[in-house]
Amino acid sequence: MPKYPTVNYIGNKEKIAKWICDQFPKEATSVFDAFSGGCSLSYEAKHRGYEVYTNDILKINFHIANALIQNNETLLNEKDIEIIFSGEPFKGFMTENYAEVYFFEQECKELDLYRNNIEKLDSEAKKSIAFALIRRAMVRKMPYSRFNLTWAKIIQLRDEEYSYEKYKRKRAYHNQSFKFHFLQNLDEYNSSIFTNNKNNIAYNDDVFNLLDQIKADVIYLDPPYSGTMNNYFGFYGLMDDFILSEKTRPFNNNFIDKKTIAELFDKLFSKLKNFKYWYLSYNNSSLPTKEELLSLLNQYANHVEVIERDHHYQITGKEKKQKNKEYLFIVQNKHYQTQTEPKKNNIFNDERIIHSNLMSEIDSLV
Incomplete structure (x- = not known):
């Protein structure tokens, strides 16, 4: 079986991609990975036979997706x-x-x-x-x-x-x-490199330019975790300079600024009407907090579930480990349901937040 290659991408979900995909609804056939980064989640979804759409604003991340997700045989x-x-x-x-x-x-x-x-x-x-x-x-x-x-x-x-x-x-x-x-x-x-016999497509754009164009059963959101060290333009922007042979500028809507992050999430959630299921990765060291995100999500959905697991990030060495809880917010879009199908009993409980503490894993970022 083809295996995801070594990418070395800070914040990569390689070690928990299977866990995330295990949460996708059984009836889903397509996934939009809107902040695809190193493409570990997209690669797992492609393995499982989903039609996969990827997007990342960094040009180098688009090329990773074009090589591994859209490309089937070259x-x-x-x-x-x-x-x-x-x-x-x-x-x-x-x-x-x-x-x-x-x-x-x-x-x-x-x-x-x-x-x-x-x-x-x-x-x-x-x-x-x-x-x-x-x-x-x-x-x-x-x-x-x-x-x-x-x-x-x-x-x-x-x-x-x-x-x-x-x-x-x-x-x-x-x-x-x-x-x-x-x-x-x-x-x-x-x-x-392999084919799953689906029409997988890689995009390179600001996510807000694509939300009205792409339709998929599931949208997976893994933006930078505001309040942590994750500045992806600072980490990898040099590679875009290399590809384009010009000095690039930090992009807008970067999900880094703690002062504007809540407003940006609210803007994002308001534009997800094309997607029946939303999956958002975040953690307990980031802003907004879990409670603040739940408050924002509840403005757009009746059914919000949070599952979590311990997840260890090794940042620089053995003495500097940051223990985190990784959150996965799962949303069923009430507006999608109202527009496209009769209301059904839902598997989610409005008031329930599930804490599923699974095995800790070491995710080496060095």
Whole structure:
């Protein structure tokens, strides 16, 4: 059976994707993953035979989805690899803007070459697989797997002797080449691609531009958890710069600002009429609180259920673990029911909030 490849995406739901999909109603046949990120939930839904629609505002996340979810059969072959790695590194956008900011100058020249060569591939699916693999290589070379460190800190953490002295690990993979990491992960990514014989589609847009266009039985919502460290543009925006060869700006509607997050959720919930079932992932360290989210959701639905499980995030090391409860809000849309079918007895109890404390899991973000 094809397996979800190693993506290294902070906040990824890989270890609880099966648990989330287990909650979907039996009659559902389609899922819209509106903040798809690293696509672990979409990948599990595709495995289960759902027609899957993904969306993410980051261009690199769209390419992950295009490679793994929309793509059913296209792989990278030896000729493609020869194209990507042919030629001599040169000074281009990445060198001019990010040499000795995130990577050494020679590494940035290599990225400029690979970006130019990816454009020569003969299909959009191949380009997306290549971008996903270059992303994996860039993340693998970056301490803490995110692009919000200073150059001085990067230099320090890429020093294998310092790393060994401080962490008892040399982390030599930070100093392996992009090509080494790309080729090391190539077979894993190629073997993860499969068809479920459905018309799965990947989108790259602000979620608010799509809510009136996409119709699915289930919408799954996994926005950034406001009040936590999850700033996805800060973590991964560099990769969009690499893809577009331009400096991109932080996007609107980013679900990060604690001052506007409640208003943004209210706006989101008000526009979900196309979806009969809503599933929202959140946790106890984030804002709004569980109670505040319930209050907002109850304005749009009579039937709201919350299930939860312990979930551990390992942020930087063994001594810095943050224990969280992961919430899954489950909503049946009363407006959808009123518009499309006669009212039925519902499996949800209006006043009931179920606490299902399951086994704790370690979700390593390093």
